[in-house]
Every structure is written in C-alpha cells, then in structure tokens.
Amino acid sequence: xxxxxxxxxxxxxxxxxxxxxxxxxxxxxxxxxxxxxxxxxxxxxxxxxxxxxxxxxxxxxxxxxxxxxxxxxxxxxxxxxxxxxxxxxxxxxxxxxxxxxxxxxxxxxxxxxxxxxxxxxxxxxxxxxxxxxxxxxxxxxxxxxxxxxxxxxxxxxxxxxxxxxxxxxxxxxxxxxxxxxxxxxxxxxxxxxxxxxxxxxxxxxxxxxxxxxxxxxxxxxxxxxxxxxxxxxxxxxxxxxxxxxxxxxxxxxxxxxxxxxxxxxxxxxxxxxxxxxxxxxxxxxxxxxxxxxxxxxxxxxxxxxxxxxxxxxxxxxxxxxxxxxxxxxxxxxxxxxxxxxxxxxxxxxxxxxxxxxxxxxxxxxxxxxxxxxxxxxxxxxxxxxxxxxxxxxxxxxxxxxxxxxxxxxxxxxxxxxxxxxxxxxxxxxxxxxxxxxxx
Numbered sequence: 001x002x003x004x005x006x007x008x009x010x011x012x013x014x015x016x017x018x019x020x021x022x023x024x025x026x027x028x029x030x031x032x033x034x035x036x037x038x039x040x041x042x043x044x045x046x047x048x049x050x051x052x053x054x055x056x057x058x059x060x061x062x063x064x065x066x067x068x069x070x071x072x073x074x075x076x077x078x079x080x081x082x083x084x085x086x087x088x089x090x091x092x093x094x095x096x097x098x099x100x101x102x103x104x105x106x107x108x109x110x111x112x113x114x115x116x117x118x119x120x121x122x123x124x125x126x127x128x129x130x131x132x133x134x135x136x137x138x139x140x141x142x143x144x145x146x147x148x149x150x151x152x153x154x155x156x157x158x159x160x161x162x163x164x165x166x167x168x169x170x171x172x173x174x175x176x177x178x179x180x181x182x183x184x185x186x187x188x189x190x191x192x193x194x195x196x197x198x199x200x201x202x203x204x205x206x207x208x209x210x211x212x213x214x215x216x217x218x219x220x221x222x223x224x225x226x227x228x229x230x231x232x233x234x235x236x237x238x239x240x241x242x243x244x245x246x247x248x249x250x251x252x253x254x255x256x257x258x259x260x261x262x263x264x265x266x267x268x269x270x271x272x273x274x275x276x277x278x279x280x281x282x283x284x285x286x287x288x289x290x291x292x293x294x295x296x297x298x299x300x301x302x303x304x305x306x307x308x309x310x311x312x313x314x315x316x317x318x319x320x321x322x323x324x325x326x327x328x329x330x331x332x333x334x335x336x337x338x339x340x341x342x343x344x345x346x347x348x349x350x351x352x353x354x355x356x357x358x359x360x361x362x363x364x365x366x367x368x369x370x371x372x373x374x375x376x377x378x379x380x381x382x383x384x385x386x387x388x389x390x391x392x393x394x395x396x397x398x399x400x401x402x403x404x405x406x407x408x409x410x411x412x413x414x415x416x417x418x419x420x421x422x423x424x425x426x427x428x429x430x431x432x433x434x435x436x437x438x439x
Contacts, residue, residue, distance in 0.1 A: 033058060039066040042089070046080065046099065054079040062088040062409055065097040065120055078108045084115025084143070086413035091120030091130070095151065098122035102134030107165065114142040114413060117159070125153035127187055128161030129177060138162050138188070140169040150179040156203055156211060157187030167191040167212070174198045182206030182236065184224055189213065198234075199223045209234040248280070248348055262348050263295070263331035264316065274362075275301070276316045276332065279352035284310040287348075290336040298332040382436045384417045395433050401425050 033056040034045040045057045091097030098120045110133050117130035129148035145159030158177030167188035174185035184201035190213040197220045198209045208224035221234045294300045302315035355362040384394040398417040406423035419429040
C-alpha cells in the first residue's frame with residue numbers, strides 16, 4: 001500500500017511537472033521582460049522604454065556594449081530594471097559605450113541586479129562611465145563595476161553617476177574606475193552603501209572614491225586616489241558613518257550548509273586601549289559554535305560558550321578605535337558557526353554589551369539598528385532563491401532556469417536550482433522540488 005501511494009504520488013508529480021514545464025518555458029518571461037543577447041539588442045531595449053513605461057531587461061549571456069551617445073526618453077514614473085544574471089557588459093575600452101538613462105527634468109527609477117560592467121567609457125560632461133542616470137533613483141545590488149571611465153565633466157562617477165537623485169547600492173564592488181571629476185567610482189546627490197567595497201579608483205580633479213551625501217554601513221572605502229591637492233582621496237565631506245555602534249553582521253553571503261562567519265562589528269570613537277565585552281544569543285538547536293577568530297589586530301581575551309542555553313560571552317581587546325570611527329564600521333572578531341538544523345533561519349543577536357577604555361566604562365554606546373542582529377539562513381536544498389522558505393517562488397525560479405548547465409558562464413549564479421547536483425537543471429530537479437513543495 002505504501003509503495004502504491006508513493007508511485008501514485010510520483011506519477012502525479014511528474015504529470016504536474018510536465019504541465020508546468022510546457023506551460024512555463026515558452027513564456028517564461030513576463031510581457032514587460034526583454035531578453036537580450038547582443039549590445040545592439042540592449043541599446044534598443046533601453047531606448048524602447050518611453051513616457052511612463054517600464055521594462056525588465058535580462059541578459060542571456062555576456063555582451064559587448066555598442067557606441068551609443070544618447071539618453072533614453074522616458075518620463076517621471078517610469079522604471080528600467082537590468083538583470084545581468086551574473087553576465088558581463090563589456091565596453092572594450094571604447095568611448096561612449098556607457099549606458100545612459102533618463103531625460104532632463106524627469107525622475108525615473110533604475111534598478112541594476114547581478115551585473116558586471118567593465119571597460120565602459122563616457123565623455124559626456126554629466127559623467128557616468130558605465131551607467132549615467134539623469135535624475136531619479138538608482139538601485140544597485142550584487143553587481144561589479146571595474147575599469148570604467150568618465151572622461152570629462154566635473155560630476156565624475158567612473159562607475160555610476162546620478163546627476164540629480166540618489167544611488168542606493170548593496171553587496172557590490174567598485175574597483176579600478178576613473179573619472180575626470182568628483183567620484184572616481186560613484187557620484188550622486190545622496191544615497192546609501194551597504195556591504196560595498198570601493199577600492200583602487202581614481203579621480204583627476206576631485207574625490208577619488210565616492211562623492212555625495214552617502215550613509216555607509218559595513219562598507220570598505222579605501223586605497224582610492226586623486227590628483228587633486230585638496231580633495232579627499234576616498235570620500236566627500238558629506239559622507240556619514242554610523243557612529244558609537246556595536247552589533248553583528250554577516251561576514252559572508254551564506255548559501256548552502258557548513259561553517260560560516262558572523263562578525264562582531266564596532267564603530268567607536270575612542271583613542272585609548274579598549275575592551276569590548278559582549279553577550280551574544282543564538283539558537284543551540286539550529287547552530288553550533290565552532291570558535292572565534294580575531295580580526296585586524298584585535299585580540300580575543302575571553303571566549304565562553306554555553307551550548308545548552310545558546311549564549312556566547314566574548315571580550316575583545318582593540319587598541320585605538322578612532323581609526324574604525326574614521327573609516328566606518330569594521331569587524332573586530334569573527335564567530336564561526338556550523339549548521340545543525342539545515343532548513344531554518346537562526347537569529348544571532350547581541351543581548352548585552354559594555355565598552356571599557358583604559359579601565360573605565362564608556363557611555364553612549366548603542367546597538368545600531370542596521371547591525372543589531374544577523375539572519376543566519378541555512379537554506380533547505382530545495383530553497384532555490386535562498387530566502388529560507390520553500391514556496392512557489394522557488395519552483396518558479398527553477399523553471400525559469402530550466403535547461404541551464406554547468407558549462408554556462410553564469411552557472412555559479414543559477415546552480416542552486418540543480419537539486420541533484422548533476423550539472424544540469426532539468427525535469428529531475430523540477431520534479432524533486434514539486435515533490436517537496438506539495439508533499
């Protein structure tokens with residue numbers, strides 16, 4: 001009887017899978033999604049958005065950008081999303097290969113996801129080597145800008161420029177970009193950077209790294225340069241760091257299982273030898289604590305684990321935290337955790353803390369809202385989008401990735417849908433997700 005039920009379930013699952021595959025694959029993308037395979041198609045897709053229209057432009061492979069010096073003509077309320085799926089847009093160091101969005105006086109949204117921009121150049125006086133937005137909000141996540149050039153103008157932004165508006169950037173990297181004007185890497189009126197590395201960028205006349213009223217969280221802005229004798233090589237004067245804060249942050253973007261790090265973060269304006277004492281709560285049912293490692297010259301002076309109640313007590317010695325305050329939040333210790341329950345989300349949080357300077361308790365230290373806890377996700381192997389939940393979105397994403405193989409350039413970004421690990425996303429993977437989802 002059990003065997004029959006399993007067989008019947010399997011037959012029903014396969015039938016459902018076939019129906020999903022054949023109904024989904026031919027129209028896998030919504031009507032407002034444009035798949036591009038060449039630079040010409042990318043240029044045409046961007047310029048096809050006019051008025052208050054919107055579109056999602058998805059790269060099917062890495063492409064070479066074409067020379068195209070015109071802005072799009074869309075208006076206030078419009079939106080363009082570029083989803084690179086890990087692929088690269090390469091300007092091959094040719095002038096006017098940078099992408100330009102917007103129209104004078106119009107505010108629009110630009111979203112960039114998981115895209116690599118390299119070798120793109122722009123000689124427009126408004127700036128923006130790889131990406132230029134006339135006015136509005138640019139939102140960037142999981143992307144890389146490297147070796148792009150804004151050749152003229154005072155605004156700069158060798159990687160990205162928003163002439164009038166904000167740039168909100170997370171989990172991204174800017175390196176080797178150059179600009180004539182301010183912001184060798186980034187120029188915008190305002191915005192925020194979270195988990196962003198801006199290193200090795202250069203400006204001829206202005207700030208070498210980022211220019212604008214940015215708020216920085218867990219971001220590294222260093223080793224940028226400028227030819228100017230007066231400009232700061234890394235940041236403009238209106239950049240804001242979170243100050244007097246203590247908390248936790250993911251050390252790395254975690255997917256799958258195994259050992260991973262959660263960093264104890266400090267950003268404190270102190271000028272003497274200091275001790276930071278913290279009590280950290282975790283779920284002993286979900287994770288085990290493997291140890292701790294000091295970071296950047298800090299020393300771990302006490303590390304105690306209560307595995308029954310899920311409590312860590314740690315004391316870290318740091319000499320002179322004024323450098324941390326000047327450069328933004330910085331890790332002082334990595335706590336190594338290992339998954340026990342592989343299909344849940346564990347919240348690791350600081351519950352008590354104290355800071356001592358030269359033996360005296362320092363007052364005014366608080367937990368920053370951005371750093372109060374770390375959601376440590378151990379994704380179930382069927383959780384394709386790694387959000388800690390198995391639902392229809394995982395099935396939808398797996399269907400979208402149907403047919404991808406380990407020989408594809410973007411395999412690392414799509415392989416979470418390869419459930420059985422055989423190097424191809426096929427009906428066996430889809431069937432397994434369906435069984436898990438509708439069990």
